[in-house]
Amino acid sequence: MEALDYHAEERRKAEFNLDEMKIVWAGSRRNYELSDRVARLVASDPVFRKDNRTMLTRKDLFKDTLRKAAHAWKRIIDLRLSEEEANMLRSYVDQPAFTDLHWGMFIPAIKGQGTSEQHEKWLPMAYKMQIIGCYAQTELGHGSNVQGLETTATFDPQTDEFDLHSPTLTSSKWWPGGLGKVSTHAVVYARLITGGQDHGVHGFIVQLRGLDDHLPLPGITVGDIGMKFGSGAYNSMDNGLLRFDHVRIPRNQMLMRVSQVTREGKFVQSDVPRQLVYGTMVYVRQTIVSDASCALARAVCIATRYSAVRRQFGSQNGGPEIQVIDYKTQQSRLFPLLASAYAFRFVGEWLKWLYTDVTQRLQANDFSTLPEAHACTAGLKSMTTSVTADAIEECRKLCGGHGYLSNSGLPELFAVYIPTCTYEGDNVVLLLQVARFLMKTVSQLGSGKKPVGTTAYMGRAEHLMQCRCEVEMAQDWLKPSTILEAFEARAVRMSIACAKSLGKFSNPEDGFAELSPDLVEVAIAHCQLIVVSKFLEKLQQDIPGKGVKRQLEILCNVYALHLLHKHLGDFVATGCITPNQGALANEQLRLLYAQVRPNAIALVDAFNYTDHYLGSILGCYDGNVYQKLYQEAWKDPLNDTVVPDGYLEYLRPILKQHIRTARL
């Protein structure tokens, strides 16, 4: 008998080839097949069960994380999975763990900042997980201001060692994931001091725990920093604290690609830019952008499927009520998020390409594209995570009361996701980095230096400062060149206006501080332009499959026009469009929502998420929401007994007292 599918009718409405869309979402047929296979592997393995996660105590949750990580490692070895498949497997296990930091930061830090001898020594052990590492940069007193870190690494020429020390309480390392209970090693960021001179922050490989007994080595104090936001969620991670009391490490454990310390204690700065010490952050920021599309897609999948099942009001002649997805307000809140998920997917793909390109150039000692790579990763990390965090909460509201239930999957997704707005660079701090980059680009416009890459549009500032939007009818907003020019003109006009205001200050740094809220808006406008332009570029590609390209065009227009509507103030105030053209964009947006509507369920099916990964009753593939909610309620431990524990001690006396009082 065929399984019941409450979404069958919705699925029939789709106007495009779903299989081809799945391939577009995955990036290629190969990626799709790999990811599909690995997702099913995880979903069918009882060790990776996660439906009881939010009920566990911290200790049980942590042990469960260790168990899953060990089991994942066993599967990776047994099935001889490639590095790519192993990464997919860990992400489908969907439980933050020390392994994220080991593979995601410790190894990349050694790869990016270590010399070839250091690679040979450390990487094989790390790849086999004979050592487990973390990334220990942030301290109790400083996270954003990396140059303000206080831990010291003082070179002792007598012994050819560094002496690592935590001179103050605020110099205690605080937050590194995997540090609290697991890591045997860390890349520690500390101020390098030779011959009494401070050379700024550098990375050092430091062993923290014994490889036989797991006990902290002498001079090391290490532990977990405590419970974090929400239940389950990021509490599976042992974010840690760490103090050094004159811990000695050999000289060759300083990561020496960027600068070296010789046997005599001489500091040598190579011609590699010192910013490469920050290289691991650039790498992780790039991965965070792709992860944002996954998290956003997950929330949107849940809210879309549930919105098609949920009915409220409007029954006619005893017929069914209206599906809430048919309310225009629901569509105007949901469909831009659906479009954003696709937009972030494509910009994530492009950013991966940019990162690969900059890495290849760095290997060939070409550092020219590093500033742009930094600005793009910082800006897009900031923009996509802020949007996604807000979107998860919006999706919860789109699911009404049931969205607040833990088994909707949304509360835990929110709790696990929101720290992305803070870690790997606070989002505002990162946008200010983008703004600095933009102001520098504007200041060089007159110098004959042609802006390239994502700032190439600034080279057409003269035209963009005075161009007029030619939209006369709603459908004129469907022209890609019209959309692009509006976004370019808005970004350049906001940048130049800010640069002019900055010029009024005698001290540019004072100006930058004073105007920082405006500068953040400039950075956002620039990042939105990047996302819109990369979506439009994607549509230039040959995209096979019936109706697939058409759907993507609709989503791209929804993405761009909803931003235009949301930031209408910017577009009108800078004179890029008139208020009437803004109204036409909104009119077009409504028409686009109607075109998305019949395809909405298929567009979230294209994410190809298993029910296991989604972890949501409201988002389950078959849409059998009510029955599952009802069954699930009875599984709650509170329902193990009919009369709750504590009744005799606390409830009964009150109830009885009430009777006595009533009798008085």
Ligand SMILES: CCCCC/C=C\C/C=C\C/C=C\C/C=C\CCCC(=O)SCCNC(=O)CCNC(=O)[C@H](O)C(C)(C)COP(=O)(O)OP(=O)(O)OC[C@H]1O[C@@H](n2cnc3c(N)ncnc32)[C@H](O)[C@@H]1OP(=O)(O)O
């Ligand atoms: C749900 C399941 C999840 C599963 C995930 C699975 C896998 C994912 C894989 C990996 C992810 C792994 C784990 C994820 C989880 C948690 C990880 C969290 C880890 C952390 O959380 S780890 C700590 C991160 N902590 C920060 O993120 C600190 C932020 N703070 C900074 O980053 C800097 O401190 C800054 C930039 C604010 C100021 O720094 P500053 O004061 O020294 O610099 P200043 O402003 O003076 O700039 C001087 C010149 O350097 C240029 N410049 C700056 N940065 C550059 C860079 N990165 N590259 C190239 N150039 C750069 C400038 O553009 C300028 O250039 P110019 O001179 O040309 O203008």
Ligand SMILES: Cc1cc2nc3c(=O)[nH]c(=O)nc-3n(C[C@H](O)[C@H](O)[C@H](O)COP(=O)(O)OP(=O)(O)OC[C@H]3O[C@@H](n4cnc5c(N)ncnc54)[C@H](O)[C@@H]3O)c2cc1C
């Ligand atoms: C879950 C989680 C995991 C983490 N994992 C790791 C890890 O593995 N390794 C590691 O080293 N670190 C880790 N961190 C630390 C993280 O990288 C830092 O918390 C982050 O970089 C933000 O720095 P901060 O805490 O100093 O924030 P602060 O800089 O103190 O931010 C506080 C406020 O000040 C504002 N602010 C700060 N500077 C400026 C400025 N110049 N201009 C305007 N506003 C400003 C910010 O916008 C923010 O609103 C983790 C953090 C979390 C939450």
